[in-house]
Amino acid sequence: MVGGGPAGLALALGLAGDGHEVVVLEQSPRFDRSFRGESLSPDGVWLLDRLGVLDTVVERGALVVERLEIAENGRVVMSADFADYPYAQRYPMEIPQPTLLAALAEAGAAYPGFDLRQGAKVTALTEEDGDVTGVRYRGADGEERELRARLVVGADGRYSKTRELSGLAYDKQPLERDVVWLRMPRPDGWQRACYRIRLQGSRHGLFIPTYPDDIRIGFNIPKGGLKELRKGGIEQLHRRIDEIAPELSQGLRESVTGWSGTTVLDIFTVATPEWSRPGLTLMGDAAHTLTPILGQGVNHALIDGHTLAGLLDRPLRATGRRGSELIRTATLRFQHQREEAVRISRGLQMRQERAFTYDNQLAVAGRSALYRIMNRSRYLQKRVLCSAYFQLQPELAR
Ligand SMILES: Cc1cc2nc3c(=O)[nH]c(=O)nc-3n(C[C@H](O)[C@H](O)[C@H](O)COP(=O)(O)OP(=O)(O)OC[C@H]3O[C@@H](n4cnc5c(N)ncnc54)[C@H](O)[C@@H]3O)c2cc1C
Incomplete structure (x- = not known):
């Protein structure tokens, strides 16, 4: 595995667990x-x-989210209650990535076949007769090393080096806007367990409860617009957030006093027509980078890992040429099984992103009306939320 993010660690845990x-x-x-x-x-x-x-991450600190609320010009136009959904796990959770990754790595370390090498950067692929046979990497001690593998998995995220090295074609689509992220304590009066989306014309902000008792704020700026925003000083950022969440004004000024507390996410999507070639496959963000809308990236990464582990178990037990053929078939099957779900998420995100950028009055009114209709229609609400949140679990009998 190149990359020990959610995708790589979920796959490694699954495979090591199978011996x-x-x-x-x-x-x-x-x-x-x-x-x-x-x-x-x-x-x-x-x-x-x-x-x-799950028990480990909950013990170490995670937040359960109970509701989603969309407000337009200060008025709530849609609110969804996750308690209404008939699934064993009906609530989303906010889990700090360090907690999640440490829990996956610790679970993996319980198996003898699991070997996590941190501080190891992959720099090249090795190939024989057109098949990928391993990687070269620089270890934590600075030494260059080579590692042979029956399958190299590029799980190295949105700027994947493995994708670059593999020569697999991909289509990177920048969105019109980037997102600035920052974090502040949850204000009194804001219910903790709620995702909030605030819309105002073509501006929007995401307000996400964050363990232990903070909120992460993501708000849109034009693509590459950080320089312009920074020209106005940190006060300009405060004012931008005042426009969509005035009640945060004081807490924001107290907690975010400089740019060091912010980060910009360059928003783009990546679609890779072929996720694999003999000896190599991509997964997670490396195969399909998504946008932050409705928090889909980590989920797809974990599901990819779990799915691929299941598909590889038997092929990895076969040896020689037959084994290589079975591994190749498993990687093709992996893409086939996963790409439809990724396509649905990407479509949903792009539709939402387009709706968030509306700036003429008519379109904004239409958007508001649509959210209000969804608010009244359980059926529509479920259709949208289920495609983002409930694809894997069996529905519980009522
Ligand atoms: C600033 C930011 C904010 C985000 N916000 C959200 C959000 O709100 N909601 C959401 O769902 N998603 C969000 N995402 C996306 C989410 O984090 C990813 O979708 C998810 O982590 C993908 O998991 P992954 O395992 O595929 O890749 P990653 O989590 O990116 O893991 C890839 C790993 O590969 C390692 N790596 C890279 N290159 C090499 C190399 N050459 N050699 C060895 N290792 C390498 C990296 O260090 C990294 O640990 C955000 C991402 C960023 C960067």
């Missing part, structure tokens, strides 16, 4: 990342339970 030998090469020496996807959909939570790590 296989896996090496995860992760360039970062630690799991201490911030401003990464922390939102797990109910399906993602369900999967963590199946992977045997």
Whole structure:
């Protein structure tokens, strides 16, 4: 595995649990990342339970989210209550990535075949007769090394080096806007367990409850617009948020006093027509980068890992040429099984992103009306939310 993010670690845990030998090469020496996807959909939570790590992450600190609320010009136009959904895991969760990754790595370390090498950066692929046979990497001690593998898995995220090295074609589509992320304490009067989306013309903000008792705020700026925003000083950022969430004004000024507390996410999607070639497959963000809308990235990464582990178990037991053929078939099947769900998420995100950018009055009124209709129609609400949140779990009998 190139990359020990949610995708690579979920796959490694699954394979090691089935008795296989896996090496995860992760360039970062630690799991201490911030401003990464922390939102797990109910399906993602369900999967963590199946992977045997849910109890650990809950013990170490995670937030259960009970509601989603969309407000337009200060008025709530849609509100969904996750309690209404008949699934074993019906609530999304906010789990800091360091907690999630450490829990997956610890669970993996319980198996003898699991080998996580942190501080190991992959720099090249090795090939023989057109098949990928392994990688070259620089270890934590600075030494260059080579590692042979029956399958190299590029799970190295949105800027995937493996994707680049593999020569697999991909289509990167920048969106019109980027997102600035920042974090502040939850204000009094804001219910903790609620996702909030605030819309005002073509501006929008996401307000996400964050463990232990903060909120992450993501708000849109024009593509590459950070320079312009920064020209006005930090006060300009405060004013931008005042426009969509005036009640945060004081707390925001107290807690976000400089740009160091912010980060910009360059928003683009990546679609890769072929996820694999002999000896190599891509997965997670490396195969299909999504946008932050409805927190889908981590979920797809985990589901990819779990799915691929299941498909590889038998092929990895076969040896020689037959084994290589079976592994190749498994990677093709993997794409076939996963790409429809990714396509649905991408479509949903792009539709939402388009709706968020409306700036003429008529379109904005139409958007508001649509959210209000959804608010009254359980059927429509379910259709939209189920396609983002409930694809894996069986529905419970009522
Ligand atoms: C700033 C930011 C904010 C985000 N916000 C959200 C959000 O709100 N909701 C959401 O759902 N998603 C969000 N995402 C996306 C989410 O984090 C990803 O979809 C998810 O983590 C994908 O998992 P992954 O395992 O495929 O890749 P990643 O989590 O990116 O993991 C890839 C790993 O590969 C390692 N790596 C990279 N190159 C190499 C190399 N050459 N050698 C060895 N290791 C390497 C990296 O260090 C990293 O640990 C955000 C991402 C960013 C960057």
